[in-house]
Amino acid sequence: MSGGNGSKDVPTLSATGIEAGYDRHQVLHGITFESRDGVTCIFGPNGSGKSTFLKTLNGIVPVWDGTVTYGDVDLTGAKPEEIVTHGIATLPQGGGIFGSLSVEENLEVGAFTVDDAAAIGDRKAEVLEVFPALEDKLGQKARDLSGGQQMMVSLGRAMMTGADTFLLDEPSAGLAPRLVDDAFGLIERLVDRGAQVVLIEQNVRAALRLADYVYILAEGEVQFNGPPEDLSEEDELMELYLGL
Amino acid sequence: MVDIGLFTQIVINGLLLGGIYITIGVGFSLAFGVLEVVDFAVGEYVMVGAFMGAVLAPVFGAEGIFVIPIVLVVFFLAGSLIQPLIHHVTTGDRPHPLLMGLVFTFGLATFLRGSVLTIFGPNNQDVPSSLLTGGVTVPGVGTFPVVRTVTAVFGVTGLLVFMYYLYRTRGGMAIRAIAEDRTNARLMGININRYQSIAYGAYAALTGSAGVFIGMIFTANPGMGLQYTAFAFFMVVLAGMGYLPGVILAGIVLGLTQSFTAVYISGNLVLLVLFAIIYVVLLVSPAGILGKGEWAT
Numbered sequence: 001m002s003g004g005n006g007s008k009d010v011p012t013l014s015a016t017g018i019e020a021g022y023d024r025h026q027v028l029h030g031i032t033f034e035s036r037d038g039v040t041c042i043f044g045p046n047g048s049g050k051s052t053f054l055k056t057l058n059g060i061v062p063v064w065d066g067t068v069t070y071g072d073v074d075l076t077g078a079k080p081e082e083i084v085t086h087g088i089a090t091l092p093q094g095g096g097i098f099g100s101l102s103v104e105e106n107l108e109v110g111a112f113t114v115d116d117a118a119a120i121g122d123r124k125a126e127v128l129e130v131f132p133a134l135e136d137k138l139g140q141k142a143r144d145l146s147g148g149q150q151m152m153v154s155l156g157r158a159m160m161t162g163a164d165t166f167l168l169d170e171p172s173a174g175l176a177p178r179l180v181d182d183a184f185g186l187i188e189r190l191v192d193r194g195a196q197v198v199l200i201e202q203n204v205r206a207a208l209r210l211a212d213y214v215y216i217l218a219e220g221e222v223q224f225n226g227p228p229e230d231l232s233e234e235d236e237l238m239e240l241y242l243g244l
Numbered sequence: 245m246v247d248i249g250l251f252t253q254i255v256i257n258g259l260l261l262g263g264i265y266i267t268i269g270v271g272f273s274l275a276f277g278v279l280e281v282v283d284f285a286v287g288e289y290v291m292v293g294a295f296m297g298a299v300l301a302p303v304f305g306a307e308g309i310f311v312i313p314i315v316l317v318v319f320f321l322a323g324s325l326i327q328p329l330i331h332h333v334t335t336g337d338r339p340h341p342l343l344m345g346l347v348f349t350f351g352l353a354t355f356l357r358g359s360v361l362t363i364f365g366p367n368n369q370d371v372p373s374s375l376l377t378g379g380v381t382v383p384g385v386g387t388f389p390v391v392r393t394v395t396a397v398f399g400v401t402g403l404l405v406f407m408y409y410l411y412r413t414r415g416g417m418a419i420r421a422i423a424e425d426r427t428n429a430r431l432m433g434i435n436i437n438r439y440q441s442i443a444y445g446a447y448a449a450l451t452g453s454a455g456v457f458i459g460m461i462f463t464a465n466p467g468m469g470l471q472y473t474a475f476a477f478f479m480v481v482l483a484g485m486g487y488l489p490g491v492i493l494a495g496i497v498l499g500l501t502q503s504f505t506a507v508y509i510s511g512n513l514v515l516l517v518l519f520a521i522i523y524v525v526l527l528v529s530p531a532g533i534l535g536k537g538e539w540a541t
Binding site: 023058059060079080081084085089090092096098099100101105108109110112113157161 | 337414420425429430431432433435436
C-alpha cells in the first residue's frame with residue numbers, strides 16, 4: 001500500500017473498519033480507506049453511504065466501530081472542531097459558506113483556530129493569489145456572489161484553515177453545468193499547491209479526470225478500490241454502480 | 245383637539261421606553277438565532293432582575309443603579325450555565341428540538357415565577373433610586389424624566405456594545421456563523437458550546453439589567469414577566485424572526501404603542517393593542533414590517 005506521503009509530506013488519512021449510522025440504522029458496514037497523494041475519489045450510488053463516510057472522517061457523524069487516523073494522530077471520536085486543527089478541512093455539500101457574512105469574514109472564519117494576525121494576513125493573501133476574482137468582492141455578503149465565486153469562497157475558506165487535506169462533499173452539486181469544469185479546475189489548483197483531496201462526486205466522468213485513486217462504495221461497503229486505470233476494465237462495476 | 249404638548253410628551257416617553265425594550269428584543273432575537281430556542285423565560289429574567297433591584301438597592305443606599313453591575317455579572321454567569329442545559333434538550337437524538345426548547349424555557353419561567361412568588365409574596369416591590377424624581381424640561385418639546393432618560397441611555401449603550409461585539413470581533417463573527425449554520429461553524433473549528441454560552445449569558449445579563457430599570461420606572465411584581473415575554477415576541481415578530489436591525493425599529497414602535505395606548509385608550513389594553521398589531525403584521529407581512537426576517541421567502 002502506498003503511504004500517500006509524497007514529496008509534500010502530507011500525512012495519510014486512513015480509516016479502518018468504520019461502522020456508523022444514524023439512530024439505530026447502520027449505514028456503514030466496515031469501511032477501510034486510505035487517502036493518496038493528489039485526489040482520492042469516492043464514488044457510489046445514492047444511499048451508498050459515501051457522504052456519511054466523509055462525515056465520519058470530519059467528526060460530524062460519530063463512529064460506532066473502527067478507527068480514524070491522520071498520520072500518527074488517532075482521530076477516532078474527535079469532534080469536528082478538533083479535527084480541523086489537525087489539518088483536515090471540509091467543504092460541505094453546497095459549499096457551506098456563511099451567506100450573511102462578508103466574503104472577507106468567511107475567509108477569516110476559516111482561520112478561526114489561528115490566533116496570529118500576521119499568519120492570517122499571509123493566508124488571506126495566498127487565497128487571493130489563487131482566487132484573484134475574490135479580491136474586489138471581499139466586502140460583499142457571500143450570498144450575493146455567483147455560484148462559481150461562492151465555490152471560490154468555500155475553497156478559499158478551507159485553505160484559510162491551513163489544512164493539507166481537504167474533504168469535498170459533492171462540490172459540483174447545484175452548480176450550473178457550464179460551471180462544473182471551472183469547479184474542478186479550482187480543485188486542481190488546490191492539488192497543484194500540494195494538497196491532498198478526498199472527493200465525493202456524483203459527476204463521475206468529470207471527477208475521473210482528476211482522480212489518482214478511486215473507491216467505489218455501495219450499501220455501506222467498499223466494492224472497489226484502485227487507480228482509475230483499473231476501473232475502466234471493470235465494465236460491470238461501472239455500469240452497476242456508476243451508470244457509466 | 246389633540247394637545248400638542250401632551251402628544252410630544254407621549255412621544256418622548258415612548259421613545260425612552262423603546263430604548264430599554266430594544267435591549268430585551270435584541271437578546272431574545274439572538275437567542276433564537278444562535279441557540280434556535282424561543283425563550284419563554286425572557287420576561288422572567290426581567291422580573292428576577294427587577295426583584296434583585298428591589299432587594300439589593302436598600303443595601304446600596306437605596307440606589308437601584310448600583311445594583312446593575314451585580315445583576316450583569318450574576319445573570320451572565322447564570323445564563324452561561326443555563327445554556328448547556330438548553331443545548332442538551334434541543335440536540336442529540338431528541339425529536340422536535342424547537343418544542344423541547346419551548347417546554348424547557350416554559351418550565352424555567354414557571355419555576356422562576358413560582359420561586360419569587362413564594363419568597364416575596366404577590367405584592368409590588370419598589371426599586372428605589374434617586375433618579376425617580378426630576379427631569380429635564382426642554383421648552384416647547386416636553387420633559388425628559390431622569391429615570392427614563394438614564395434607562396434609555398443604558399439601553400442604547402448596551403445595544404451598541406452588544407452590536408460592536410457581534411459585528412466587530414472574532415467572537416461575534418463566530419456567533420453569527422453559528423446562527424447561520426451550527427455544523428459548518430464546527431467544521432471551521434468554532435467551539436459552539438462556548439460561544440453559545442457567551443451569547444446566552446450576554447443576553448441574560450442585558451435582560452436582567454433591563455429588569456432593574458423597568459422595576460425602577462414601574463414596579464417589581466412576581467407576575468410582571470409574562471408581559472415582557474409578550475413584548476419580546478411582539479418585537480421579533482414585528483422585526484422579522486432573526487433580523488436584528490429590525491428589532492431596533494420594533495422596540496421603538498413598542499415603546500410608542502405602549503405610551504399612546506396608555507394615554508389615549510387605556511393602560512389595561514396595551515397587550516390587546518400589541519397583539520392586534522402582531523396579528524395584522526403576521527397576516528400582511530409574515531417576514532416582519534421590513535420583510536427581512538428569516539421566514540422571508
